[in-house]
Amino acid sequence: MTDMTAPKALVAGNWKMNGLKAASAEISKLNDLVNENGAKCDVLICPPYTLIGTLADLGAENVAIGAQDCHMNISGAHTGDISAEMIREFGCEHIIVGHSERRADHGESNETVKAKASAAQATGATAIICVGETIDEREAGDAVSVVTSQVKASIPDDATADNTTIAYEPVWAIGTGKVPTAGDVEEIHAEIRAVLETRFGADGAKIRILYGGSVKASNANELMSVPNVNGALVGGASLKADDFYGIISAYDEIG
Numbered sequence: 001m002t003d004m005t006a007p008k009a010l011v012a013g014n015w016k017m018n019g020l021k022a023a024s025a026e027i028s029k030l031n032d033l034v035n036e037n038g039a040k041c042d043v044l045i046c047p048p049y050t051l052i053g054t055l056a057d058l059g060a061e062n063v064a065i066g067a068q069d070c071h072m073n074i075s076g077a078h079t080g081d082i083s084a085e086m087i088r089e090f091g092c093e094h095i096i097v098g099h100s101e102r103r104a105d106h107g108e109s110n111e112t113v114k115a116k117a118s119a120a121q122a123t124g125a126t127a128i129i130c131v132g133e134t135i136d137e138r139e140a141g142d143a144v145s146v147v148t149s150q151v152k153a154s155i156p157d158d159a160t161a162d163n164t165t166i167a168y169e170p171v172w173a174i175g176t177g178k179v180p181t182a183g184d185v186e187e188i189h190a191e192i193r194a195v196l197e198t199r200f201g202a203d204g205a206k207i208r209i210l211y212g213g214s215v216k217a218s219n220a221n222e223l224m225s226v227p228n229v230n231g232a233l234v235g236g237a238s239l240k241a242d243d244f245y246g247i248i249s250a251y252d253e254i255g
């Protein structure tokens with residue numbers, strides 16, 4: 001049943017380090033699929049930086065283009081880094097920060113993630129702040145405490161429903177085909193919602209909380225129907241337009 005107070009769902013694709021210029025055909029196809037069949041959610045693709053310009057220039061009106069990370073500073077001597085301002089120049093409105101692969105590969109702390117989220121928000125972008133527990137943390141019974149402390153420490157104080165989205169991505173579910181039970185997702189999302197409402201009041205009720213980790217067309221309906229799940233952050237199944245549209249169309253039934 002549709003919860004009329006819930007924020008409009010967002011189905012976002014994170015292409016990670018995948019995609020060459022030819023992948024723009026998938027965006028055109030996805031745009032056509034949404035155009036022909038509709039979408040009851042917002043649709044976003046976050047390609048690697050090298051493709052942002054190419055994909056933004058396609059002008060696909062049904063597919064927003066975003067980024068996977070940004071630097072915490074707006075400019076300066078940071079070789080190889082990209083700032084939120086540079087990303088915004090292409091019309092991108094969403095920037096993922098704190099993905100577990102960046103936390104692991106680049107040692108990003110909650111403090112770093114918070115600074116990056118602030119940098120994104122300062123340019124008018126929405127920061128998609130990722131959190132999630134490892135398998136060891138879940139098996140130790142610490143999933144709730146790990147995730148809620150990540151949310152508390154990674155989210156800037158001036159977060160609003162417009163400039164912030166949270167993505168809960170259990171590390172052990174990413175790229176593995178394993179997904180938590182609907183009950184486990186419900187528990188974590190409710191705990192995140194409670195943190196947001198305690199800190200941000202009415203706006204905390206409107207901040208989107210996405211689920212990510214092995215989402216595909218066959219499990220999207222079940223996962224996206226869980227209370228306080230306001231969309232998905234999708235890796236592998238976002239690379240092909242048909243697969244990704246299968247997730248988007250789960251919202252036809254959910255409403």
Ligand code: 13P
Pocket residue numbers: 014099169173174175176177212213214215233234235236237
């Ligand atoms: P998969 O959908 O490939 O599991 O990746 C999830 C993810 O990390 C999205 O950010």
